[in-house]
Amino acid sequence: MTDIWFGLAILLLLLALVFLLPAIRSTRIGRSDDSKRTAMIELYRARTSELQDALGRGAMDERQVAQLETEMARELLAVRSGAPAAAPNRRGAGVLIGLALLVPIMAVGVYVWSERPGEVAFYREIVASYQGRADTASEARITSQLKAWVQKHPEDLRSHYVLAQRLLLAGDIAGAVSAYRFVVEREPQAASVKADLAQALFFAGGSRMTKEIRLLVKQVLESQPANGTALGLAGIAAYEDRDYRRAREYWQRALQQLERGSAAAEALAAGVARAEQALADNPKATMAPASSQAPGGPAIRVQVSLSGEIAADSATPVYIYARSADSPMPLAIVRLNAGQLPVEVVLDESRAMMPGRSIATVDSVQLVARLALNGDARPLAGDWQGTIESLSRENWGKTQSITIDRKL
Secondary structure, three states: OHHHHHHHHHHHHHHHHHHHHHHHHHHHHHHHHHHHHHHHHHHHHHHHHHHHHHHHHOOOOHHHHHHHHHHHHHHHHHHHOOHHHHHHHHHHHHHHHHHHHHHHHHHHHHHHHOOHHHHHHHHHHHHHHHOOOOOHHHHHHHHHHHHHHHHHOOOOHHHHHHHHHHHHHHOOHHHHHHHHHHHHHHOOOOHHHHHHHHHHHHHHOOOOOOHHHHHHHHHHHHHOOOOHHHHHHHHHHHHHOOOHHHHHHHHHHHHOOOOOOOHHHHHHHHHHHHHHHHHHHOHHHHOOOHHHOOOOOOEEEEEEEEOOOOOOOOOOEEEEEEEOOOOOOEEEEEEEEHHHOOEEEEEEHHHOOEOOEOHHHOOEEEEEEEEOOOOOOOOOOOOEEEEEEEEEHHHOOOOEEEEEOEEO
8 A cells, every 4th residue: 555655656757757848948948048038138239339440440331330220239139029928938837837846745735635545554454464474462453443344334345254253253242243243234235255154153142053044155155155164064054964975065165265284174074074974874875865966967876785695793884885997996985884775876966075076977887886894985805795797877877786795
């Protein structure tokens, strides 16, 4: 902000020079004309004296002297005719010089006596706060100044939003909710602010979902399907509704947007793990109804059973997945326990392990159901397995059956 005002001052000085140069040039021309007229008058007097001497000596007659004096008088009159124009130029030059000096002085005065210097200093403090260079006293002062500012300038919605963020971080949840509401009421299309309001309401309500929060989350995802805050809250709502598959899906989508290793990413990864465990502990929850699938998205139904000849602890992990022929990496996977078999599961895009790698990207898959006696997700000697070696896309609409009966 300060640089802007310095730039404006420089422009005003340049403007002053634009006014001054013609004025100075006009003044110099006026002075040059004065000197020329003075010299011409002195020359006229000298030549007139010489003509009178020549007349007295008889070198010239009166007619010749009169003719020469007439010509000299005509030249002197031509020079004097420029005299009236010189004075107005000098007066105009004075006015221009005065204006050129007055404009920058007035601009500086208006700036100093306005609120701008204080705003510049306040802006610098906010920048320092965002960069982590402000101490506790400065943070409190900034928040206090922001409160005063929004009261004085209620139309400044950006400042209301910044204040809401600061209040939320400071633990003033009620104040943050109030500030977020103020912005949302005046900008109902601001989806990201709605998501922040929903989050603040979630904290204010003791980390419980309410009808208002659910409605805000729904509105945000309708306009911003990739909004991380809304996806996280949607996952919490789905988990509370015991829709663990959908909770896992929401949290995975939110996780894809975060930097790996960050605190938020670790929290979401833990949520995905809880949803997976809940799916394993609730067999019926793994049977996603057709209505919950993405519209038009591919899905494969698989019925999995364990051979009666195999004795396994009910807590032994069972991995059911689809993979392509050219890669061992699963395109869709479900984890269960042996005690949940037999069961029917659905492998669809929500079961993908990596973004951009799902059953929708291939035309044929291999289906695998494996009893992992060693507890490892990787196939190891001693595990039991059942497979369908190749299943083309045109047969995905039919329910497939796999019996785990072959030892690796």
